[in-house]
Amino acid sequence: MERTYKTQMEAAKMGIVTPEMKIVAQKEYRTEEEIREWVAKGQVAICANKNHKCLNPEGVGSMLRTKINVNLGVSRDCKDYNVEMKKVQGDTMPFRRKLTSECPAMIGTVPVYDAVIHYQRDLATLSARDLIDVVRLHAEDGVDFVTLHCGITRHTIDQIKKHKRKMNIVSRGGSLIFAWMCMTGNENPFYEYYDEILDICREYDVTISLGDACRPGCLADAGDVCQIEELVKLGELTKRAWEKDVQVMVEGPGHMPMDQIEANMKIQQSICMGAPFYVLGPLVTDIAPGYDHITSAIGGAIAAASGAAFLCYVTPAEHLALPNVDDVKQGIIASKIAAHAADIAKKIPHAMDRDNAMGDARRTFRWDDQWAVSIDPETAKAIRDSRAPEHDDTCSMCGKFCAVRSMNKALEGEYIDIL
Amino acid sequence: MERTYKTQMEAAKMGIVTPEMKIVAQKEYRTEEEIREWVAKGQVAICANKNHKCLNPEGVGSMLRTKINVNLGVSRDCKDYNVEMKKVQGDTMPFRRKLTSECPAMIGTVPVYDAVIHYQRDLATLSARDLIDVVRLHAEDGVDFVTLHCGITRHTIDQIKKHKRKMNIVSRGGSLIFAWMCMTGNENPFYEYYDEILDICREYDVTISLGDACRPGCLADAGDVCQIEELVKLGELTKRAWEKDVQVMVEGPGHMPMDQIEANMKIQQSICMGAPFYVLGPLVTDIAPGYDHITSAIGGAIAAASGAAFLCYVTPAEHLALPNVDDVKQGIIASKIAAHAADIAKKIPHAMDRDNAMGDARRTFRWDDQWAVSIDPETAKAIRDSRAPEHDDTCSMCGKFCAVRSMNKALEGEYIDIL
Numbered sequence: 001m002e003r004t005y006k007t008q009m010e011a012a013k014m015g016i017v018t019p020e021m022k023i024v025a026q027k028e029y030r031t032e033e034e035i036r037e038w039v040a041k042g043q044v045a046i047c048a049n050k051n052h053k054c055l056n057p058e059g060v061g062s063m064l065r066t067k068i069n070v071n072l073g074v075s076r077d078c079k080d081y082n083v084e085m086k087k088v089q090g091d092t093m094p095f096r097r098k099l100t101s102e103c104p105a106m107i108g109t110v111p112v113y114d115a116v117i118h119y120q121r122d123l124a125t126l127s128a129r130d131l132i133d134v135v136r137l138h139a140e141d142g143v144d145f146v147t148l149h150c151g152i153t154r155h156t157i158d159q160i161k162k163h164k165r166k167m168n169i170v171s172r173g174g175s176l177i178f179a180w181m182c183m184t185g186n187e188n189p190f191y192e193y194y195d196e197i198l199d200i201c202r203e204y205d206v207t208i209s210l211g212d213a214c215r216p217g218c219l220a221d222a223g224d225v226c227q228i229e230e231l232v233k234l235g236e237l238t239k240r241a242w243e244k245d246v247q248v249m250v251e252g253p254g255h256m257p258m259d260q261i262e263a264n265m266k267i268q269q270s271i272c273m274g275a276p277f278y279v280l281g282p283l284v285t286d287i288a289p290g291y292d293h294i295t296s297a298i299g300g301a302i303a304a305a306s307g308a309a310f311l312c313y314v315t316p317a318e319h320l321a322l323p324n325v326d327d328v329k330q331g332i333i334a335s336k337i338a339a340h341a342a343d344i345a346k347k348i349p350h351a352m353d354r355d356n357a358m359g360d361a362r363r364t365f366r367w368d369d370q371w372a373v374s375i376d377p378e379t380a381k382a383i384r385d386s387r388a389p390e391h392d393d394t395c396s397m398c399g400k401f402c403a404v405r406s407m408n409k410a411l412e413g414e415y416i417d418i419l
Numbered sequence: 420m421e422r423t424y425k426t427q428m429e430a431a432k433m434g435i436v437t438p439e440m441k442i443v444a445q446k447e448y449r450t451e452e453e454i455r456e457w458v459a460k461g462q463v464a465i466c467a468n469k470n471h472k473c474l475n476p477e478g479v480g481s482m483l484r485t486k487i488n489v490n491l492g493v494s495r496d497c498k499d500y501n502v503e504m505k506k507v508q509g510d511t512m513p514f515r516r517k518l519t520s521e522c523p524a525m526i527g528t529v530p531v532y533d534a535v536i537h538y539q540r541d542l543a544t545l546s547a548r549d550l551i552d553v554v555r556l557h558a559e560d561g562v563d564f565v566t567l568h569c570g571i572t573r574h575t576i577d578q579i580k581k582h583k584r585k586m587n588i589v590s591r592g593g594s595l596i597f598a599w600m601c602m603t604g605n606e607n608p609f610y611e612y613y614d615e616i617l618d619i620c621r622e623y624d625v626t627i628s629l630g631d632a633c634r635p636g637c638l639a640d641a642g643d644v645c646q647i648e649e650l651v652k653l654g655e656l657t658k659r660a661w662e663k664d665v666q667v668m669v670e671g672p673g674h675m676p677m678d679q680i681e682a683n684m685k686i687q688q689s690i691c692m693g694a695p696f697y698v699l700g701p702l703v704t705d706i707a708p709g710y711d712h713i714t715s716a717i718g719g720a721i722a723a724a725s726g727a728a729f730l731c732y733v734t735p736a737e738h739l740a741l742p743n744v745d746d747v748k749q750g751i752i753a754s755k756i757a758a759h760a761a762d763i764a765k766k767i768p769h770a771m772d773r774d775n776a777m778g779d780a781r782r783t784f785r786w787d788d789q790w791a792v793s794i795d796p797e798t799a800k801a802i803r804d805s806r807a808p809e810h811d812d813t814c815s816m817c818g819k820f821c822a823v824r825s826m827n828k829a830l831e832g833e834y835i836d837i838l
Contacts, residue, residue: 340704
């Protein structure tokens, strides 16, 4: 059956509950009507390219479970990296098509990264047309959301020079657009030809993730005029996208002191009219290279609890090297913890079910039931098994001093042996 | 020269600036008079037993740099553990005395843990007198602060039975006192003979860390009547201690949803009249065994930013096994990150200096200067070196796509080669 609508947002505005909305409603313990209404208003994005046939759809919005993003890719310096290389083989197209034909998770790309690789020509030689054509290519390939740094303009060049940030621009895509503008003298094509981009995205139902070129790259740059001016521009671009029924997410934070995070989330919600906020980190200190999955988990949990809908994971290798498989795992788990902690704080329906099951399993020393509800059962079990206790009703941390054991005995009126 | 005062608090009330206050003032970029006034009011504790001669004193208070605590000890199940055993050798006294004669950090103990080991008799056979004598022994040995679970009473037995918490009591010391009360039928000696304990602590200037027996052991138990009723009792006991010039810290949280943390910190500040709050975690989810240093870093950062003064570290082995050396390292670093992030949020003087230096070093690719201000330089350097890049002005994460490199070139008007 041919779809009578172009995008999830258009359907929602027409009063249609799409199959994707039904699935999201079920996953989120919400009514289909709630989901439809939020999609119509742009407060929930269901990133679902019509060409991504195997997609298991998810909704992204502050009232739904917080979602996390994982980055994949290659770097010239790590071309021997088996895992990443197996996936990409030097060209991005086969990898992208394989993902959208086999991977049920929603897929996002940053087309400007790919332009240089796709054309095998250096940045300065690419035309505005070349850059827009890459967006179309990704849309045709079934990508669910594209990060486009539409919010910086030639005016940003003056702003960055004038305000002397400590870290200038640390967004990779943003820096490429900035450099392209500097080298060619032209306006940012993703801003100048935004209407054409909207037409492409409408055609395939690609969600635009409005990139934040000016996200702060250190605590000192957080919340400055460069960041907030771009956010205002992203609010305008959000409105223009919604007028064409194109779904939008807005990208944000980076490095930011804890006390600024909540205010940032609230300002984004008002300026961008509730469009889902997709944040990197935030990293709450600059001095913990090797542990930025932790600095990000702190910031991400606060951000999500204050309204962010989507967390971009950060690995322990951030600022240092291309992450290896273990770094990726550590980054994913830290992000999952942050997202889950925020869901509990936001009182997302059923968010605390597993925590409650864990409490019951701990009180009764049902170790297998503890693993069953753990975020990473293998690691938890391995730690316990590596230093197994004398008695099954304790662990080797406290031995017979175990508080849970003492309390279980005390409440049963039993004698408590400790020596 | 003989001291004319018994405790730091007494001195402060008399208008005396002690040598310890001078050192704390210098470390914290505060005036001596500010420190003296806070100590007089009980809002800063300088835990400094007069017998701990080699102490390098620190102040604990919400307006000072957040401090972190590290736990050491043995467990029967891990008696082969070289590192811990080397320190303790099966008896706690030599370890304790070695620490207070050689270790410049402030030392805290939980005397009730030690009672069973010290007397080599099981819990039910110990008298109230035995338990109080252990406190005196620790005071004589130079311990700077003792955790005493003074806030639970026989009434708590009824409360715990009536309110059917999921995890009952998970405080180890608290559970021992609870079990002792159940087995002997007596009142909690640390409550019943509190005045005698105050006299001991006054004599040596031992700070009492008022233990929170009823801290929640899972999210579901957070903020319940058992926890808050004990907190009210701890407020009363704080007042009684201050009347005898005995310094106090109050212990708190445990497992707690993120959205309850700030309110808990504020309530403690009002009920305990600004006494320094010493919190475990808080752990913001129950389902991440193996990663509870991260769940605690999230909660600890929020707690410290909201007023907690002292964070008890949690290791990845929490709930599973006695931590090994690497677990301890991971726990310390996660706590340091949480404390530092909170100090920045609280605008503690000079808290952001190292972060600012990091930003400058990153922008200019001065890698050695990055390591110099890192929380764990070795780990950061090792990650970079393990996957070294082609060019020194990048890392292997982004290679020539590096945003910092692109921006440096763009702002200098240079051509940016990426291919």
